[in-house]
Amino acid sequence: MRFIKFFSIVMVFLTILTISFSASADLDSKSHNSNKHRQKSSEKKSPPPSPRPPPRSRRATSPPPYNNGGRNSGNGKMVFNVVSFGAVGNGVKDDTTAFKMAWGNACKSEQTATLHVPKGYSFMVQTIIFTGPCKSNLIFQVEGTIMPPDGPNSWPSKANKREWLVFKQMKAMSIQGSGLIDGRGKKWWDLPCKPHKALRFSDSSNLLLRGLRFQNSPKVHVIFSECENVRVEYITIKAPGDSPNTDGVHLSKSNNVKIYNSIIGTGDDCVSIVSGCHSVDIKNVTCGPSHGMSIGSLGKGNSKACVKNITVRDSLIAQSSNGVRIKTWQGGLGTVSRVTFQNIRMDNVRNPIIVDQYYCEHSRNCPNKTSAVFVSDILYTGIRGTYDTRSPPVHVACSDSLPCSNLTMSAVELHPAQGRDNRQKKMNPFCWKAYGTLKTNTVPPISCLLHGTPKKRVDNQC
Numbered sequence: 001m002r003f004i005k006f007f008s009i010v011m012v013f014l015t016i017l018t019i020s021f022s023a024s025a026d027l028d029s030k031s032h033n034s035n036k037h038r039q040k041s042s043e044k045k046s047p048p049p050s051p052r053p054p055p056r057s058r059r060a061t062s063p064p065p066y067n068n069g070g071r072n073s074g075n076g077k078m079v080f081n082v083v084s085f086g087a088v089g090n091g092v093k094d095d096t097t098a099f100k101m102a103w104g105n106a107c108k109s110e111q112t113a114t115l116h117v118p119k120g121y122s123f124m125v126q127t128i129i130f131t132g133p134c135k136s137n138l139i140f141q142v143e144g145t146i147m148p149p150d151g152p153n154s155w156p157s158k159a160n161k162r163e164w165l166v167f168k169q170m171k172a173m174s175i176q177g178s179g180l181i182d183g184r185g186k187k188w189w190d191l192p193c194k195p196h197k198a199l200r201f202s203d204s205s206n207l208l209l210r211g212l213r214f215q216n217s218p219k220v221h222v223i224f225s226e227c228e229n230v231r232v233e234y235i236t237i238k239a240p241g242d243s244p245n246t247d248g249v250h251l252s253k254s255n256n257v258k259i260y261n262s263i264i265g266t267g268d269d270c271v272s273i274v275s276g277c278h279s280v281d282i283k284n285v286t287c288g289p290s291h292g293m294s295i296g297s298l299g300k301g302n303s304k305a306c307v308k309n310i311t312v313r314d315s316l317i318a319q320s321s322n323g324v325r326i327k328t329w330q331g332g333l334g335t336v337s338r339v340t341f342q343n344i345r346m347d348n349v350r351n352p353i354i355v356d357q358y359y360c361e362h363s364r365n366c367p368n369k370t371s372a373v374f375v376s377d378i379l380y381t382g383i384r385g386t387y388d389t390r391s392p393p394v395h396v397a398c399s400d401s402l403p404c405s406n407l408t409m410s411a412v413e414l415h416p417a418q419g420r421d422n423r424q425k426k427m428n429p430f431c432w433k434a435y436g437t438l439k440t441n442t443v444p445p446i447s448c449l450l451h452g453t454p455k456k457r458v459d460n461q462c
């Protein structure tokens, strides 16, 4: 037996050597660590498909061929299935180590690597910080379910519960598939402590997030911070309308972000955009229940905030406490500018159009301040549908000392939604220190915008 085993190992090894040799012979010598997406050049020196070496192999002294545990799927791609790294996926066993090993190997692969999370399994994993950059373009293919331990008592006491799935320093990555990221947030929602978010990307570029479903995160579902060139599409995020702080997608210090063709309904903002973001395009998103599409909050603790070139278009916001919102604290510096809200249908939304420069969390008594984040060049066009008559359809409350400038409204048509008592009480638009123009008549008529332009303050430059 031993001899046969030894013999077969030697044979496998020899075969690998032979194939390796012939494979490297016809390789080009292009660099493989530039960070754009090509894969032809990444075939360099990669070994051929190799079966996973048997555990406790005597070969330990000679280095195993790399891409351990990977399977070559042809066309120069390697597949790393978490199950071949020992993940069980029965929803009970902790599969953290297997995920880390699969990642470690996939990330080292010189060929385009797919980290595969197969369908029909529920993988329970604790916090994992997936750190790049990886050797080549990485695809994280999620077809099964990934979930954390169920609530605070199921986490090992020493575990870091502030994060869950984190990707950092990635240069090119897709995370895609029809799988589910189940945050199991229920047991956290009532607690005062702030537990982990579901998925966080930081300090990364060229990211694609496609097709996945998310549900019930303890906190925010998906965060991008300090990311560049991000495309999110065909994702679904669901959490109960009364679950606290369960924002759908949160963007911070990120730019060139596209969020398309997605469905989000949670207990907080569908998308929240905070300081340092620019060039964000949101299109065809169905949002609700929720607190709406939000820019802010900004300027907390007198901080400087800069947000510009944001577009939200061709979307539906339904059964939500806000529609399109800009919210800033009193105090603070910087600007929010060049924002377009275009072709958005509102369905029973409490504040369809809202600018609130007096934002004060939990209505604590926030002191009056003279500095403010400057809000300018905001376009509302094609905002139609119904509003919940507990609030006015248009509520623009700008800073006393630094009024909003150049608000443009056109084709705004908002009707009262049928109330609980079946009466359609109308509410008048409300504006305070809001300078702007109407490009068309509106329903209801908006007559509270001020003409002209207020002074711009130098210390608000971004």
Ligand SMILES: *[C@@H]1O[C@H](CO)[C@@H](O)[C@H](O)[C@H]1NC(C)=O
Pocket (backbone or CB within 6 Å): 234, 235, 260, 261, 262, 263, 284
């Ligand atoms: C809008 O998004 C939905 C949900 O993903 C999708 O089914 C639909 O095809 C998209 N519409 C367009 C015009 O892309």
Ligand SMILES: *[C@@H]1O[C@H](CO)[C@@H](O)[C@H](O)[C@H]1NC(C)=O
Pocket (backbone or CB within 6 Å): 256, 278, 279, 280, 281, 309, 311
């Ligand atoms: C504004 O954002 C869009 C993406 O939504 C981008 O294509 C465009 O280049 C940006 N414009 C500027 C001036 O940065």
Ligand SMILES: *[C@@H]1O[C@H](CO)[C@@H](O)[C@H](O)[C@H]1NC(C)=O
Pocket (backbone or CB within 6 Å): 366, 367, 368
């Ligand atoms: C802040 O200003 C408002 C409006 O001028 C005033 O009604 C309110 O009492 C002030 N609040 C404080 C804490 O000074």
Ligand SMILES: *[C@@H]1O[C@H](CO)[C@@H](O)[C@H](O)[C@H]1NC(C)=O
Pocket (backbone or CB within 6 Å): 338, 339, 376, 377, 378, 379, 406, 408
């Ligand atoms: C007013 O804002 C719009 C965008 O909403 C922009 O196109 C226009 O240039 C701005 N006008 C001025 C005078 O800055």
